[in-house]
Amino acid sequence: MSDLFEKYEGKLPKKVLVELKEATKGLKSPEVKKTLERVYGEFVANKAVPGEAVGIIAAQSIGEPGTQMTMRTFHYAGVAELAVPQGLPRFIEIVDLRKEPSMPVMEIYLTDSIRKDEEKVIAFAERLENVPLSDIATVEEDFAKKRITITFNEMRLNEHGLTVEDAIKKIEKAVRRKAKEKKDNNLVFEPGFNTLRSLRKFVDRIHETKLCGVKGIRKAVVLQEHDGSGWYIKTDGSNLAAVLKMAEVEPSRVYTNHIREIEDVLGIEAARNAVLIEAKAVLDGQGLKVNPRHVMLVADVMCYDGQVRPIGRQGVSGSKSSVFARAAFEETVKHLHAASIKGQKDMLTGITENIIIGQTIPVGTGLVKLGMKQGK
Amino acid sequence: MEGASVYLNGKLIGFHNKPTELVENLRRKRRAGALPHELNAAYYAENDEVYINTDAGRARRPLLVLENGKLKLTQKHIEELKADKIGWKDLLNEGVVEYLDSEEEENAYIAVREEDATPEHTHVEVHPSLMLGVVAACAPFPDHNSSPRVTMASAMLKQALGVYQSNYALRMDTQSHVMHYPQKPLARTKHAEIIGSNDRPAGQNIVLAIMPFGGYNMEDALILNKASVERGLGRTTFYRTYTAEERRYPGGQKDRFELPKPEIQGYRGDEAYRFLGEDGIILPECKVDGGDVLIGKTSPPRFLEEVGELSMIEEKRRENSVTLRPSEAGDVDAVIVTEATTGNKLVKVRVRSLKIPEIGDKFASRHGQKGVVGMIVPQHDMPFTENGITPDIIMNPHAVPSRMTVGHVLEVLGSKAVSLEGEDFLNATAFDRLDYGGLKKMLLKHGFRHDGKEVLYNGVTGEKIEAEIFIGVCYYQRLKHLVSNKIHARSRGPVQILTRQPTEGRAREGGLRFGEMERDTLIGHGTSMLLLERLLKESDIVTELICEKCGTIAVDDQIRKKQYCPICESTNVKPIEMSYAFKLLLNELKALNIRPKVVLEDKA
Numbered sequence: 001m002s003d004l005f006e007k008y009e010g011k012l013p014k015k016v017l018v019e020l021k022e023a024t025k026g027l028k029s030p031e032v033k034k035t036l037e038r039v040y041g042e043f044v045a046n047k048a049v050p051g052e053a054v055g056i057i058a059a060q061s062i063g064e065p066g067t068q069m070t071m072r073t074f075h076y077a078g079v080a081e082l083a084v085p086q087g088l089p090r091f092i093e094i095v096d097l098r099k100e101p102s103m104p105v106m107e108i109y110l111t112d113s114i115r116k117d118e119e120k121v122i123a124f125a126e127r128l129e130n131v132p133l134s135d136i137a138t139v140e141e142d143f144a145k146k147r148i149t150i151t152f153n154e155m156r157l158n159e160h161g162l163t164v165e166d167a168i169k170k171i172e173k174a175v176r177r178k179a180k181e182k183k184d185n186n187l188v189f190e191p192g193f194n195t196l197r198s199l200r201k202f203v204d205r206i207h208e209t210k211l212c213g214v215k216g217i218r219k220a221v222v223l224q225e226h227d228g229s230g231w232y233i234k235t236d237g238s239n240l241a242a243v244l245k246m247a248e249v250e251p252s253r254v255y256t257n258h259i260r261e262i263e264d265v266l267g268i269e270a271a272r273n274a275v276l277i278e279a280k281a282v283l284d285g286q287g288l289k290v291n292p293r294h295v296m297l298v299a300d301v302m303c304y305d306g307q308v309r310p311i312g313r314q315g316v317s318g319s320k321s322s323v324f325a326r327a328a329f330e331e332t333v334k335h336l337h338a339a340s341i342k343g344q345k346d347m348l349t350g351i352t353e354n355i356i357i358g359q360t361i362p363v364g365t366g367l368v369k370l371g372m373k374q375g376k
Numbered sequence: 377m378e379g380a381s382v383y384l385n386g387k388l389i390g391f392h393n394k395p396t397e398l399v400e401n402l403r404r405k406r407r408a409g410a411l412p413h414e415l416n417a418a419y420y421a422e423n424d425e426v427y428i429n430t431d432a433g434r435a436r437r438p439l440l441v442l443e444n445g446k447l448k449l450t451q452k453h454i455e456e457l458k459a460d461k462i463g464w465k466d467l468l469n470e471g472v473v474e475y476l477d478s479e480e481e482e483n484a485y486i487a488v489r490e491e492d493a494t495p496e497h498t499h500v501e502v503h504p505s506l507m508l509g510v511v512a513a514c515a516p517f518p519d520h521n522s523s524p525r526v527t528m529a530s531a532m533l534k535q536a537l538g539v540y541q542s543n544y545a546l547r548m549d550t551q552s553h554v555m556h557y558p559q560k561p562l563a564r565t566k567h568a569e570i571i572g573s574n575d576r577p578a579g580q581n582i583v584l585a586i587m588p589f590g591g592y593n594m595e596d597a598l599i600l601n602k603a604s605v606e607r608g609l610g611r612t613t614f615y616r617t618y619t620a621e622e623r624r625y626p627g628g629q630k631d632r633f634e635l636p637k638p639e640i641q642g643y644r645g646d647e648a649y650r651f652l653g654e655d656g657i658i659l660p661e662c663k664v665d666g667g668d669v670l671i672g673k674t675s676p677p678r679f680l681e682e683v684g685e686l687s688m689i690e691e692k693r694r695e696n697s698v699t700l701r702p703s704e705a706g707d708v709d710a711v712i713v714t715e716a717t718t719g720n721k722l723v724k725v726r727v728r729s730l731k732i733p734e735i736g737d738k739f740a741s742r743h744g745q746k747g748v749v750g751m752i753v754p755q756h757d758m759p760f761t762e763n764g765i766t767p768d769i770i771m772n773p774h775a776v777p778s779r780m781t782v783g784h785v786l787e788v789l790g791s792k793a794v795s796l797e798g799e800d801f802l803n804a805t806a807f808d809r810l811d812y813g814g815l816k817k818m819l820l821k822h823g824f825r826h827d828g829k830e831v832l833y834n835g836v837t838g839e840k841i842e843a844e845i846f847i848g849v850c851y852y853q854r855l856k857h858l859v860s861n862k863i864h865a866r867s868r869g870p871v872q873i874l875t876r877q878p879t880e881g882r883a884r885e886g887g888l889r890f891g892e893m894e895r896d897t898l899i900g901h902g903t904s905m906l907l908l909e910r911l912l913k914e915s916d917i918v919t920e921l922i923c924e925k926c927g928t929i930a931v932d933d934q935i936r937k938k939q940y941c942p943i944c945e946s947t948n949v950k951p952i953e954m955s956y957a958f959k960l961l962l963n964e965l966k967a968l969n970i971r972p973k974v975v976l977e978d979k980a
Contacts, residue, residue: 056900333968340970351899358912358955364902369979 004032012043051367053351055301058294065288066091084257091282094259094275095298097310101258104238106217109253115230118222123161124248125220125233130213131160133171133206141203143196147180148203150187160212167211174209175202214242240265263308271308275299325352380419382426395419395426399483402428407441407471418479427479436475438502439486445495448472473502505567505806513567515742516804516851517783525781528744536740536853537612538578548617548712548724553731553856555579556611561742561851562791563804579742579853580609581795584788585759585767585832586776586846589751597750598739599770601758609768610733610854614861615709615726620671620698622721629676631696633657633723636672642695644669649697651708657723660711666702670725673697698725702885703864705729736859739852743784745775746855759832759841766835767847784850786810789828792848793818876916876956916956921949927973929962950976 263271309315360366380395656672706729740746878887923941
């Protein structure tokens with residue numbers, strides 16, 4: 001039996017062979033043989049032919065259905081869902097690789113001991129949420145006496161599982177000053193600034209003080225898992241590194257749509273998968289049937305360098321090796337001048353270059369060359 | 377401050393305790409003629425603000441004034457209007473009609489028709505169709521068509537060929553079309569009559585059958601009856617005026633209208649000038665073809681020539697004649713010689729050409745139902761009715777249901793009834809309720825089916841056509857998009873001087889662009905050689921000599937029979953095929969102080 005598989009070693013990808021071994025368990029030898037033959041046939045038939053213009057085909061295969069994408073963005077009412085941009089705007093965001101997506105979202109699953117208990121999940125979600133001081137207290141400033149009074153709302157404090165003492169500690173740490181007096185729910189600062197401006201800045205700092213939560217996470221909602229087996233958290237705002245460190249979190253199931261963050265935390269392979277998953281999700285969401293291999297190619301092109309780069313002037317197109325190809329894309333004079341200063345050579349290996357100089361392009365029929373054996 | 381704030385032309389001028397009374401008083405005084413009728417007043421109860429406007433630039437519309445549920449317009453007024461004793465101004469002065477602006481409209485309660493009016497209403501529309509613009513109201517039955525089709529009909533009404541001006545023969549328009557046998561439409565609107573479009577009509581009443589015809593009227597194409605075309609259906613004349621001026625140049629030189637002499641730079645050959653008179657201007661009624669000179673003109677040289685023998689400035693004048701467009705032909709219709717505003721001699725030549733409908737010309741009814749002629753069929757092959765009627769135009773039935781142009785169907789039915797009855801016209805004004813029952817009766821009276829359908833016979837085989845065919849009369853317009861003014865193809869032809877690529881556009885006998893997306897398709901197919909042919913061989917291919925040693929473009933001195941590099945003087949040069957655009961790029965790089973080198977290498 002195993003010699004059947006041995007024959008295909010090196011011919012079929014290892015992962016496929018493992019899957020096949022698993023799937024053909026319990027089959028008789030001739031059946032396995034037939035299966036392997038069929039799979040190998042399919043595999044060969046689906047291989048790209050040498051000289052196939054895979055890039056152009058991928059671009060057109062995504063671009064053409066893309067023209068049917070609606071510019072419409074969905075807005076959900078209520079708290080249960082978050083308005084993540086869809087369709088064309090989101091797709092552009094992915095290939096442009098924006099520093100911060102317009103709506104970073106995380107999906108956080110907790111460890112088995114917690115995730116089945118809704119109460120516990122909600123409690124955890126509350127710990128994630130960022131709570132600014134202005135949410136749980138009123139801040140009054142008296143510019144004449146140069147004093148600031150903070151009055152806590154105890155009910156709001158309790159909601160977030162905070163005590164007055166905790167809060168005071170956090171505020172004092174954040175503003176790096178000791179409070180002048182502490183009375184019941186009141187906290188008074190007299191920072192002793194002379195100018196009104198510095199006092200105002202100080203007040204702003206107090207307002208923005210985050211009392212608890214994870215940096216970057218503005219809101220967290222608890223949702224039931226699709227199979228109903230437990231609860232998970234969906235957040236507005238993303239901070240992968242911080243969330244992964246939390247003990248309650250099941251790290252293998254955390255997800256964020258922030259591609260740059262994935263690259264920073266998990267590395268290039270994860271980022272490549274993130275590009276693929278996110279782009280595919282947009283296309284699927286619009287009901288467009290695009291072969292995932294085209295999207296994979298785009299993800300590969302964005303990542304082969306070891307870092308994720310956007311498609312366009314700042315990224316892939318702007319860092320092509322050919323001077324002509326870059327000059328033909330954007331900022332023509334800039335590239336030509338830079339090339340002349342460095343004395344760069346264009347090896348004319350790409351398509352654009354060869355069209356410019358009027359030679360056959362190294363694709364399809366243009367790739368084939370005829371050589372002659374010299375001598376005997 | 378107490379009371380409602382009062383604004384005059386947007387400026388706060390005071391406060392008033394009884395704003396409703398204020399506004400009503402203003403209106404009463406306006407109707408009585410004590411205040412100008414341009415004044416409008418409105419009270420916004422929610423903001424407690426009164427707006428009084430008297431300034432220019434407000435859109436206002438006339439309405440009939442209603443007082444206590446009764447029109448101020450009486451039978452007496454109507455009779456006096458009919459007798460021409462009073463006019464619109466009198467009605468305005470008497471307060472029978474008034475103009476409301478958009479602000480006062482907010483306070484008004486307007487009844488659409490007189491019979492809908494209650495004591496609560498303040499005004500009645502003059503006519504409900506006034507909600508439409510001038511053009512849309514000229515289309516028949518716009519209230520029975522879907523709105524996109526009304527929009528399209530409005531756009532196409534303006535492209536219809538007819539008699540655009542009754543003095544067209546005296547005018548020298550750059551381009552104009554005149555229809556030979558225009559007819560007033562059978563289905564008319566009051567608006568069309570008022571703006572005078574029935575005095576200068578643009579279209580003809582034709583017999584229309586709605587049925588397929590061998591696939592030649594698929595996708596909105598139309599079948600035309602050849603006999604109808606020969607009798608003048610849709611026939612128009614196209615005029616184009618060519619202009620030339622004897623321009624003056626700095627240095628006292630000027631253009632000259634004359635018969636250019638053969639030694640002149642750019643002489644076009646004797647043939648081109650054969651119609652010109654002594655003064656270099658063509659004679660009327662000459663049959664001219666594309667490229668023939670209409671006005672012979674020479675211009676002074678662009679640069680002053682060096683001093684020739686006997687220290688005389690040798691004048692080398694340039695040919696600068698006006699020629700007929702290469703794709704056109706016709707007869708010279710009129711020639712005028714006059715003076716331009718600059719005081720220079722000015723010549724205008726109008727060329728006329730007959731445009732008989734042909735395959736590809738665009739026609740449309742007034743319901744946004746446009747189509748292109750797909751075939752012109754001899755009359756004996758057209759389907760015919762029991763009475764021997766053959767349609768002038770056959771339209772495809774698929775054009776109707778999805779577009780919901782009910783007005784089109786109504787026009788055909790109504791025009792058919794009205795023409796049988798011998799009535800002048802059918803009132804197709806918007807919102808004038810159509811007497812559909814009356815039309816049915818008329819049709820039945822003349823022995824036709826009430827639904828406009830008839831039995832038709834196949835013109836080729838004589839067999840009865842199984843389905844009954846909807847057939848009737850409809851007003852059709854020939855639109856200004858004529859194939860003969862658009863048709864274009866090129867194999868070889870002129871190229872641009874700078875890039876040596878084919879020129880663009882029909883007027884310049886240009887090529888058809890093989891654009892970026894087309895290029896992508898060839899790359900996608902991997903058809904490298906085909907791509908090379910499209911982008912290089914069929915475009916701006918050149919063979920340049922390149923120096924193998926230093927990579928610059930070399931010189932081919934044909935007099936000394938020597939090929940050498942001008943930089944390193946090497947004679948080791950190789951001919952290389954490239955696009956002229958690339959050679960130009962190399963030159964432009966040099967102009968940027970960048971020295972490009974072309975390194976040669978053997979292929980494969």
